Amino acid sequence: SYVLTQPPSVSVAPGQTATITCGGNNIEGRSVHWYQQRPGQAPILVVYDDSDRPSGIPERFSGSNSGNTATLTIGRVGAGDEADYYCQVWNSDSDFPVFGGGTKLTVL
């Protein structure tokens, strides 16, 4: 089955830019979606279809997808961005979604 690989943790200073990667075999051929999950809360969709933002998500959140790596970029990071972030694709071969293992973003 298709596997998505994320770094377990990423740390960034306040005001800086955080980059979270999601690796998968030829992932650029798939649409990648990203979720933010703050402690004790439900996930929230922050990027869909590689780089689109749902209504209400700040422009600081952006996404890209190329080769074997998709990337979620968060600009001007603040304490409120501390959360777990998950990437997700739909595995059309088996008709089910696949999630990455998640990345814990820490704001120093």
Place this chain on the structure above:
Amino acid sequence: EVQLVESGGGLVQPGGSVRLSCAASGFTFSSYEMVWVRQAPGKGLEWVSYISSSGFTIYYADSVKGRFTISRDNARNSLSLQMNSLSVEDTAIYFCARDQWTGSHYFDFWGQGTLVTVSS
């Protein structure tokens, strides 16, 4: 405002059963596919089951196939998950989520989740 509210979780013994419900409001429920996703304590997200808008197409993760049954009642704007033969590995928060499709499936709204604890 889209709202999804899960209920039905609790403590259940190994081998037991529980039925989860998800009440939907703020959108035309019958037009959307829906999914259940779970999260074991301290772990990541795991997809559990999918149901089409009509209810005719259903998929399950291998880990729950044959034990869980997803269903929906479009007249009542309700999604359900019947969980049988539960094991400790099924202990998790169970989220219902609305499935959005734009050439790929993603989940644009989630409920707050309901905790199922399987323990003797």
